[in-house]
Amino acid sequence: MTEITCQLVVIGGGPGGYVCAIRAGQLGLDTVLVERGKLGGSCLNVGCIPSKAMIHVAEEFEKLTEAASGKTPFGLTAANPALDFRQAIAWKDGIVQRLNNGVAALLRKAKVKIVQGHARFRDGKTIIVETETGPKTIKAETVVIATGSAPVELPSLPFGGRVISSTGALSLAKVPKSLVVVGGGYIGLELGTAFAKLGSKVSVVEAQDNILPLYDAELTAPITRRLAALGVEMLTGARALGLTAQGDGLRIETADGRERSLSADKILVTVGRAPVTATLGLEQLVLDMDGRFIRIGQHCETSMRGIYAIGDVTGEPMLAHRAMAQGEMVAEIAAGMPRAWDKQCIPAICFTDPEIVSAGLSPEEARRAGTDIKLGQFPFAANGRAMTRHGEPGFVRVVARADNQRVLGIQAVGQGVSELSAAFGLAIEMGAVLQDIAGTIHAHPTLGEAIQEAAFKALGHAIHV
Ligand code: FAD
Secondary structure, eight states: OEEEEEEEEEEOOSHHHHHHHHHHHHTTOOEEEEESSOTTHHHHHHSHHHHHHHHHHHHHHHHHHHHHTTOOTTOOOOSSOOOOHHHHHHHHHHHHHHHHHHHHHHHHHTTOEEEESEEEEEETTEEEEEETTEEEEEEEEEEEEOOOEEEOOBTTBOSBTTEEOHHHHTTOSSOOSEEEEEOOSHHHHHHHHHHHHHTOEEEEEESSSSSSTTSOHHHHHHHHHHHHHTTOEEEETOEEEEEOTTSSEEEEEOTTSOEEEEEOSEEEEOSOEEEOOTTTTGGGSOOOEETTEEOOOTTSBOSSTTEEEOGGGGOSSOOHHHHHHHHHHHHHHHTTOOOOOOOSOOOEEEOSSSEEEEEEOOHHHHHHTTOOEEEEEEEGGGOHHHHHHOSOOOEEEEEEETTTOBEEEEEEEETTGGGGHHHHHHHHHTTOBHHHHHTSOOOSSOTTHHHHHHHHHHTTOOSOO
16 A cells, blocks of 8 residues: 655645645645545535626626616616526536636645545544555644535435535526525525526525524515515425425425425525535544534644644534635644634625625624624615615624724625625724724725725714715
8 A cells, every 4th residue: 555654634625625735835844635526625616616606697697687678777678688508507617627727736836745535544643545546545743634514415305306405506407497495594595596597486495584594684684675576485484394295396384384385396405514524534533523523622623633623524604714714724833833713703705686794793793792882884875886786785884892992893785795805804803993994095986985984873973874
């Protein structure tokens, strides 16, 4: 059996793992990355990137269909809009392929050795990788587990046939006539909205009383309105029971306890993601777990010395940028640098229509922590740039401490607000106070002006409302 000895081995080449490996390589560590599938992991291949590509196609198509219906207030018309869905999928796959190649090139540049195959632990310092050419043994001083997550399967709706996961939804051969989305979290709603715009009759079945239950009702209200305008049927407080007897749809129990069925070409189950730890040989180790997730400390260290875990396999928030930040930190720690996780916030975005961005604490979270707060909320209805974009208006909301004006959180809902997330994160990381945001000249006309106005408002003197 081939044996490789190295300083650092990373298991999993998703955003957590590949960033960790690149940074470790840059720092001169002799690094091996083991990946059983494609470089870039869920994010690049079946998550963030392909979903945003499909959302873009859907948005462009919707603009044309809106123009064809003569409903645009600015007089745009179009005749017979059509979509070659296969070409759209090929375009999306092309973007993924280019990024796959880019990640491979960056790893090569950092002198990281890539081993293609399934890794499992023999002991805390030894990994066995099943490769196409037979097993390889890798011995390393430091091991980083970055094996990510996979869609949760409902026992009553196993994947296969009509029942698909987000991965299946991103590689359909044609737009389904009808689509039932089970689970009204961000993944289900991003994809459900895209398919509604592409012409599917979409229903969303959500067990809780609200869609996007992690966000407050003020933030989600514009999305609910938009989904209704797109003709999406929202069934909250409802449970999916299983396929209909004919297998052509879904049986559900509605909020009032009654049973009904929804016909569906496809049933997209997006009820969460589970950590990928099976067949990793964790039984050879003595790792503390949080249920099925690997428990980590402040430096992403597990309960075993020399073994770190990063990204989705360590639990919420399961976001690519969190995995990347952890990966970069762990590589520097492995290289002997004094690093700590001192992040004030991990922004989260729903690429729904309109989009939601949340960074730091919501008003409710701040109050629950016993903090006396000041709020400033500015509507995009009073922002010139938002008006020129045409769409469901939303707002920016700034949450600050009442005693010293320190910004604790910023949230927004509106067209294109995802691009404001960096400004929100920067303000919170830099420990900005309301006066810092209010005193920064924001270019006109931009959506960003709404952040400044929200800060003005919290200070008691908004200009444009
Ligand atoms: P992963 O990306 O899951 O990568 C883990 C890798 O490990 C995989 O490549 C896997 O093949 C490999 N692996 C697993 N076990 C082994 C083994 N034993 N041996 C070798 N290799 C192994 N996040 C965002 O921040 N923004 C978004 O817009 C966003 N959109 C999303 C949309 C969808 C549809 C989905 C499904 C997810 C989305 N996410 C988004 C979440 C994001 O994809 C994950 O948070 C991110 O990919 C986690 O990175 P990771 O490195 O922890 O794991």
